[in-house]
Amino acid sequence: MEPIRVLQWGLGAMGSGMARLMLEKSGLKIEAVIDGRPDYVGKDLGDVLGVGKSLGVTITNRPEDVLKKEKVDLVILATTSWLSEQMPDLRKVLSAGINCISIAEEMADPYAQSPELARELDELAKKHGVSVLGTGVNPGFVLDLLVVTLTGGNHSVERIEASRVNDLSPYGPTVMKSQGVGTTPEAFRAGVADGSIVGHVGFPESIHMISDALGLGVDRIEQSREPIISKVHRETPHVTVEPGMVAGCAHIGVGYRGDKEVIRLIHPQQIHPQLENQDTGDYIHIYGKPEIHMAVKPEIAGGIATMGIAVNMIPHVVAATPGLKRMIDLPAPAALMGESAYSRHI
Amino acid sequence: MEPIRVLQWGLGAMGSGMARLMLEKSGLKIEAVIDGRPDYVGKDLGDVLGVGKSLGVTITNRPEDVLKKEKVDLVILATTSWLSEQMPDLRKVLSAGINCISIAEEMADPYAQSPELARELDELAKKHGVSVLGTGVNPGFVLDLLVVTLTGGNHSVERIEASRVNDLSPYGPTVMKSQGVGTTPEAFRAGVADGSIVGHVGFPESIHMISDALGLGVDRIEQSREPIISKVHRETPHVTVEPGMVAGCAHIGVGYRGDKEVIRLIHPQQIHPQLENQDTGDYIHIYGKPEIHMAVKPEIAGGIATMGIAVNMIPHVVAATPGLKRMIDLPAPAALMGESAYSRHI
Numbered sequence: 231m232e233p234i235r236v237l238q239w240g241l242g243a244m245g246s247g248m249a250r251l252m253l254e255k256s257g258l259k260i261e262a263v264i265d266g267r268p269d270y271v272g273k274d275l276g277d278v279l280g281v282g283k284s285l286g287v288t289i290t291n292r293p294e295d296v297l298k299k300e301k302v303d304l305v306i307l308a309t310t311s312w313l314s315e316q317m318p319d320l321r322k323v324l325s326a327g328i329n330c331i332s333i334a335e336e337m338a339d340p341y342a343q344s345p346e347l348a349r350e351l352d353e354l355a356k357k358h359g360v361s362v363l364g365t366g367v368n369p370g371f372v373l374d375l376l377v378v379t380l381t382g383g384n385h386s387v388e389r390i391e392a393s394r395v396n397d398l399s400p401y402g403p404t405v406m407k408s409q410g411v412g413t414t415p416e417a418f419r420a421g422v423a424d425g426s427i428v429g430h431v432g433f434p435e436s437i438h439m440i441s442d443a444l445g446l447g448v449d450r451i452e453q454s455r456e457p458i459i460s461k462v463h464r465e466t467p468h469v470t471v472e473p474g475m476v477a478g479c480a481h482i483g484v485g486y487r488g489d490k491e492v493i494r495l496i497h498p499q500q501i502h503p504q505l506e507n508q509d510t511g512d513y514i515h516i517y518g519k520p521e522i523h524m525a526v527k528p529e530i531a532g533g534i535a536t537m538g539i540a541v542n543m544i545p546h547v548v549a550a551t552p553g554l555k556r557m558i559d560l561p562a563p564a565a566l567m568g569e570s571a572y573s574r575h576i
Numbered sequence: 577m578e579p580i581r582v583l584q585w586g587l588g589a590m591g592s593g594m595a596r597l598m599l600e601k602s603g604l605k606i607e608a609v610i611d612g613r614p615d616y617v618g619k620d621l622g623d624v625l626g627v628g629k630s631l632g633v634t635i636t637n638r639p640e641d642v643l644k645k646e647k648v649d650l651v652i653l654a655t656t657s658w659l660s661e662q663m664p665d666l667r668k669v670l671s672a673g674i675n676c677i678s679i680a681e682e683m684a685d686p687y688a689q690s691p692e693l694a695r696e697l698d699e700l701a702k703k704h705g706v707s708v709l710g711t712g713v714n715p716g717f718v719l720d721l722l723v724v725t726l727t728g729g730n731h732s733v734e735r736i737e738a739s740r741v742n743d744l745s746p747y748g749p750t751v752m753k754s755q756g757v758g759t760t761p762e763a764f765r766a767g768v769a770d771g772s773i774v775g776h777v778g779f780p781e782s783i784h785m786i787s788d789a790l791g792l793g794v795d796r797i798e799q800s801r802e803p804i805i806s807k808v809h810r811e812t813p814h815v816t817v818e819p820g821m822v823a824g825c826a827h828i829g830v831g832y833r834g835d836k837e838v839i840r841l842i843h844p845q846q847i848h849p850q851l852e853n854q855d856t857g858d859y860i861h862i863y864g865k866p867e868i869h870m871a872v873k874p875e876i877a878g879g880i881a882t883m884g885i886a887v888n889m890i891p892h893v894v895a896a897t898p899g900l901k902r903m904i905d906l907p908a909p910a911a912l913m914g915e916s917a918y919s920r921h922i
Contacts, residue, residue: 254731254732367729371728375725375728376725378910379721379722379908379909381911382717382721382884382885382911383717383877383880384881384888384911385597385600385880385883386911441916443910443916443917443920444911444914445913445917445918446913447916519880520876520877522876524872525870525872526726526870526871531729531866534731534866535728535729535730536729537729538729538730538731542730558907559907562904562908563725563728564724564725564789565727565731565864568790569791570787570788570789570793571790571791574789
C-alpha cells in the first residue's frame with residue numbers, strides 16, 4: 231500500500247511537531263513543506279527539524295510550486311488560529327484539488343461564527359472532490375467530540391457541563407501575555423477589554439458542534455473571562471506571580487436555548503494550579519437519562535494531542551466524502567500505529 | 577423534514593425499551609413491529625407497551641408482510657446475541673433493500689469471529705445500497721469506541737487496559753444463571769466448561785475493533801472466566817449469595833501481538849460490588865505518548881445505554897455509505913434531542 235503524501239504548511243511549534251510525528255508513521259510521507267521564515271526557505275526539512283539527516287524535502291515559501299494534486303494527497307495547515315486569516319490559503323489548497331486538515335481553532339466548526347465562509351469552503355471542497363477538516367485538542371476533541379460521544383447512549387440530555395483544567399507553566403512569553411499571566415487584576419481587565427488578553431479560542435466552535443450534533447437548539451452563546459488571582463507565589467522561567475496578581479484566565483462559555491442554559495464549558499488556564507490544590511484534568515458531566523460523570527486526570531496533554539489528532543485524522547479525511555467536515559462528521563480519531571489504521575477505509 | 581421510518585424487530589426488554597424511546601423522538605416513526613410471542617401477535621404496539629393509547633401499529637410475526645423498502649427506512653434487530661442465529665433475518669432485511677441496526681453482541685464486529693459472514697453482509701448491503709451496523713453499550717461503546725476515541729491525539733500507544741465494573745443486582749434469573757451468580761465455585765467452573773456460564777459476550781469484537789482502528793496487529797485473543805467469590809452476604813430478589821459462594825463472573829479478554837500483550841479488557845459482573853468496597857465504573861488506561869487515564873463513575877448504565885445507542889445511531893446509519901459498518905467506521909453517536917441531530921447529515 232502506498233503511503234499518503236502530505237504537504238506540511240507551517241513549521242511553528244505545532245507544525246514542526248507534526249512533521250516529526252509523521253516521520254515515524256509508515257503510512258504517511260512528507261512530500262513538501264511550505265514556510266515563509268527566511269532562515270528556513272531553501273533548507274532541507276531534516277536540517278530544520280534537527281533529525282540528523284537530509285529528508286530530501288526542500289522548504290519553500292512558494293505554495294504554487296508544491297500545491298499539485300498529482301504529488302500531494304493532503305495538506306496540513308498550521309499557520310494561524312483565525313479563519314479569516316486562513317481563508318486565502320484554504321482556497322488555494324481546495325482549488326488545487328487537495329484534501330486539507332487545519333488546526334486553526336475557528337476551523338473546528340466554521341459554521342459557528344462564519345456560516346458564509348463555511349458554505350464557501352463546503353462548496354469549494356465538493357466542487358473539487360476533496361474534503362477539509364478543522365481539528366485540534368480543543369476545540370475539536372476534549373470539550374466537544376468527547377462530550378458528544380459520551381451522550382451516545384443517552385435517552386435524553388437536559389444540560390451539559392464540561393471543564394478542562396490545565397497548567398500553562400511549560401509555555402513561553404506569548405502564551406503568558408495572551409492569558410494575562412503575571413499582570414494585575416486591573417491590567418487583566420483592561421487587556422480583556424482591548425482584546426490583548428484572549429483566553430481560550432474555541433468556545434463558540436465547541437458549543438455549536440455539541441448543539442448541532444445533539445439538536446440542542448443553542449441560539450445564544452455568552453463568554454466571560456475573569457482573572458485567576460493567586461493566593462500564593464507562583465513562578466515559571468518566563469513569569470513571576472505574587473499573591474494578589476493574576477495566575478491565569480478563567481474563561482467560560484455558555485450556550486443558551488432561549489433563557490435556558492444547556493451547555494457550560496469552563497477552561498481556566500493558569501500556571502501551577504496544583505499550588506492551590508487544583509488537579510489538572512478534563513471533566514465532563516452529562517445531566518439527563520442517564521447521568522454521566524467523566525474525569526481524565528491529568529488532562530489530555532494539549533500540544534501533544536493537537537499534533538497527534540491532526541496527523542491521526544489524515545486517513546479519515548482522505549477517505550471522506552467531499553465537503554467541509556467537523557470532528558462530529560467523521561469516524562472517531564484513532565492513534566495510527568500500523569497497517570490497518572490506514573487500510574481499513576479501503 | 578419527514579421522520580425516519582423504523583421497523584422494530586423483537587420486543588424483549590431491550591426491544592420494547594427502544595420502541596418506547598423512539599416514541600419520544602420527533603425525527604423517528606415506528607412504522608412496523610415484528611415479534612413472534614403469541615400473546616403479542618395481532619395486538620397494537622401501544623397496548624403491548626402499555627402507553628395508554630393505540631399507536632396504529634399491529635405486531636406481526638410475518639416479516640415478509642412488513643419488510644418493504646417503500647415503507648421502512650431502517651430495521652432495528654433485537655432478537656439474539658449470536659450472529660449465526662441472526663444471519664437469516666439479516667439476509668432478509670438487507671435483501672429487501674433496508675438499512676439495519678442490530679444489537680447482537682457478535683454484530684458489533686463480525687470480522688472478529690466470522691470474517692466470511694462479515695464479507696457476505698458487506699457485499700449484500702452494498703448490492704442493495706444500504707448499510708448495516710451492530711452496536712450496544714458493550715461491545716459497541718464503552719470498551720471499544722470510547723477506548724479508540726481516547727487515543728485520538730496519541731503519538732503512540734504501547735498498551736491499553738480498560739475495565740467495566742457493574743452491578744447485576746437489577747437483573748432477573750436468566751442473567752444470574754449466565755453469570756453464575758449464586759452457585760458454588762465448583763459449579764461455576766463446571767458451568768464455564770459446559771458453556772452454560774458465558775460471562776460477557778463481546779471481548780473478541782471489542783479487541784478486534786480497537787486493534788483494527790489503531791493498527792495494533794492483535795493476532796491472538798485469550799479469555800478467562802473466574803468466579804468472584806463473595807466474602808460477605810449479598811442478596812437480590814432473585815438470588816442469595818453467602819460468603820464463599822459466587823457473586824458473579826470476572827471475565828477478562830486479552831489481545832496479543834505475538835507474545836506481547838497490547839489490549840486487556842476486564843469486565844467483572846456481580847451483584848452488589850459495593851458491599852466489598854468496589855466502585856462501579858468504566859475505566860480506560862492508555863499507555864503511550866501521552867498516557868491517559870479515564871474514569872466514568874458510576875458506569876454508563878448498561879441496559880439504558882444499549883437502547884439509547886441503537887436508537888441514536890439511526891440517522892448515522894441511514895446517511896452512511898453502503899456496506900457493513902462498525903462503530904469505529906461511523907461518526908460519533910450523539911443523543912437525539914432535536915431537529916439538527918437528524919438534518920445535519922443532509
